[in-house]
Amino acid sequence: MIDLIGSAISSLNIQDCGDRSMCERRPCRNSATCVDVSPTEYKCMCAAGFAGKDCSQQVTICDTDDPCQNGAGCVALADGGYRCNCPLGFMGPSCEAAVQLGRELEFRGNGYVEYNNNVFVHARNNVEEVVEITFRTSEPEGLLFWQGSPSDPLNHDYFYLTLIDGYLEYSYELGSGPMVARSPMKVDDGFVHTARLTRRGQYGTFQIDDQQPARVQSSGRLQVLNTPGSVFLGGVPNLEVYTGNKFKKNFSGCVTKLEIKGREITVAEQAQGGINVRPCLGY
Numbered sequence: 001m002i003d004l005i006g007s008a009i010s011s012l013n014i015q016d017c018g019d020r021s022m023c024e025r026r027p028c029r030n031s032a033t034c035v036d037v038s039p040t041e042y043k044c045m046c047a048a049g050f051a052g053k054d055c056s057q058q059v060t061i062c063d064t065d066d067p068c069q070n071g072a073g074c075v076a077l078a079d080g081g082y083r084c085n086c087p088l089g090f091m092g093p094s095c096e097a098a099v100q101l102g103r104e105l106e107f108r109g110n111g112y113v114e115y116n117n118n119v120f121v122h123a124r125n126n127v128e129e130v131v132e133i134t135f136r137t138s139e140p141e142g143l144l145f146w147q148g149s150p151s152d153p154l155n156h157d158y159f160y161l162t163l164i165d166g167y168l169e170y171s172y173e174l175g176s177g178p179m180v181a182r183s184p185m186k187v188d189d190g191f192v193h194t195a196r197l198t199r200r201g202q203y204g205t206f207q208i209d210d211q212q213p214a215r216v217q218s219s220g221r222l223q224v225l226n227t228p229g230s231v232f233l234g235g236v237p238n239l240e241v242y243t244g245n246k247f248k249k250n251f252s253g254c255v256t257k258l259e260i261k262g263r264e265i266t267v268a269e270q271a272q273g274g275i276n277v278r279p280c281l282g283y
């Protein structure tokens, strides 16, 4: 019995590694240095930026220095630096500064505010819905307002307002073909503009400032906007996941007022999340 086990172990040893050292099998990854500790043990001395037994795990400044405060997310940059995604109510390079977010919000193309979808419910299609957004920007591209859930395979409805080539674009999709309307003039001039979007079933209007409202209509026959997802102001957490890459960028500039169905929507009262939003001071 004992002999059988003994010969099994020795034959295993011969097949497995013979008389070569552990390091001769090259177990260390990413240019690490291998050190034989014993005939059956090795140690990898990892190169900078890697960790783990075999140095296969990448580490960044976010792991080593944990530089972001107040629950902020850390993003390692290609140049070795980092960026902190500050939660609502904090700003600064490390999100170290507490701020009060009032009515005027500044976005820098990397943030958004998320509101529960109960701020924009589409219950009946014979009631007019109105969204009014007052803003200023000098950037020709940027998603201002989004509600939709393209990750739901059965439901591609959406409602949005975005800047594209300096123009405003208002669009909604009820399931049978979208309505897409562009502003007659550019609005990326740094001045304050108000967009007034209305919709009743497939019909709507699109008004910029005190101009004549344009009548708009979605194609097909469907009437109901089915958007179970959150309402986003200033952009979304991930343009691919949330919008199917319909847009190039989140919004840069200030939103000074958001009103939905006649009710002012504020961060203090209705926001359920968001990142990288600051009071609109210098913009």
Ligand SMILES: [Ca+2]
Pocket (backbone or CB within 6 Å): 157, 173, 174, 175, 222, 223, 224, 225, 226
């Ligand atoms: Ca629909």
